[in-house]
Amino acid sequence: MNEHTASFALQVREDQCIGCGMCADACAYGAIRMAEYPEIDPYKCRLCGSCVQACPSEALALNEPETQTQISGGTSKGIWVLAETEADGTLSAVTKELLGKAAVLAEKLHQDVEALLIGSESDAAVSSLAAYGAQRIHLAGHPSLASFIEENYARAAVQVIRECRPDILLVGATPRGRGLSARIAALLQTGLTADCTELDIDAETGLLQQIRPAFGGNLMATIATPAHRPQMASVRPGVMKAREADPALKGECIRHDLSDFKCDGRIRLLDEVLETAGGDSLGNSRIVVGVGRGVKKKETVERICQWAKRLGAAVAGSRAAVEVGLIDAHLQVGQTGQTIAPDLYIAIGISGQIQHTAGIAGAKRIIAINPDKTAPIFNVADYGWAVPVEEALPQLMAVQV
Structure with missing residues (x-):
C-alpha cells in the first residue's frame, strides 16, 4: 500500500x-x-x-466520506470568490463580475464578501480585490504555487477553506476555473453547479439558488445545496455585472500559513510557455463578429476577419463553424464556449440555436445576417438582413468607421 x-x-x-x-x-x-x-x-x-x-x-x-452538515445559521459564514489573475498579475474580468454578484448575495444574507487568492500576491490584484468589494482577502502563498498546477491549487484552496468554512464559494467558469472548481468540490465532498448564468438567495431557506440552462438550454434549472458547505457554483464570464471600482475601499488582508503544504508528488512541471491568441480578447471587445457554418468557405472567413479588423472588432464563431474548421476552438461562443456581452454582436451565417444564443444574451445590440428568414437568430436580433453571406459581404466591406 x-x-x-x-x-x-x-x-x-x-x-x-x-x-x-x-x-x-x-x-x-x-x-x-x-x-x-x-x-x-x-x-x-x-x-x-x-x-x-x-x-x-x-x-x-x-468507506463513505465524512460529510459537512452545517447549514445557514451554523458555523459556515462568508460569500467567497476564488480570485483569478491574468498573466501580468492583474485581476481577471470574471473575478470582478463575481465580486459584484457576491456583494448582492452578501447583502441578502448579512454576510461579508471575501476573496481567496492563491499563489499570486500581486499588489495590483490585492488592491483590485478590495476596490471591487472584497472586505477580506485571503492569501495562500507557497513556492510550489508559483506556477498554476491544478492539483496543487486545489489542495491549497481546500486547506484554507477547511480552516475558514465559508458559506458560499463562487468560481469563474474559465478554462482554469472549470477544472479547479471540480477538484475543490470533490476534495471538500460538497456540491458544485457548473456554468451558472444567475445566482440568487432563497428568501425562506437562505440557500444559494444556482441557476443554469439544462436539457440543451430548453429550460432553466434552479439547484440548491442544502446539507453541505460551502455551496459552490462556477459562473460563466460575461453574465454578471461588475461594480465600479472604488480605490478608496480597503480590505483586510490575511496571509495563511502554508509552511506545511505538500504539493502533489505525481506532477512535475517541465516547462511553461505563455501562449497568446491573435486578435482582441472576446471578453473585452465592444464589437464582436460571429461566424457560422453558413459562411461555408475559409476564404470568406478571411475577408470577414479583414473587415472586422477595420471595425476594431473581434471575430468569434458558433460551435458548428468550429466543427467544420472555419474558426479556432478558443474563439467559440455559446453554451459550450465563451459567454460574451459586447455593445454590438454581428452574427453572419449563424442559425441561432439556443446553444449559441445562450452565449450572447448579454449583447446590447445584435445584427443578424442569414438567408433563411425563419432562422431562430432573427428572434433575438435587433436588426436582421435575410440575404446570402456572399451577397452581403461586399456591402459590409464598404462600411467605414
Missing part, C-alpha cells in the same frame, strides 16, 4: 482476503490487479462498489 492508496475510500482487509480474484473479475475498469492481495489503482477506480459486492469474504470495504 503506497501513499496514494493508504487514504483511498476503497480498502482491502488483508486478514479476510482469500485471494480468489473475484473482485478483479468484477471490475469493469481494470482497476484491480491480483497479487498476494488485490492491488487497487486509485486513478482507474470509479468507486462503483462492484468489487465489494462480488467479494465472498467481505475483504473489500468502501
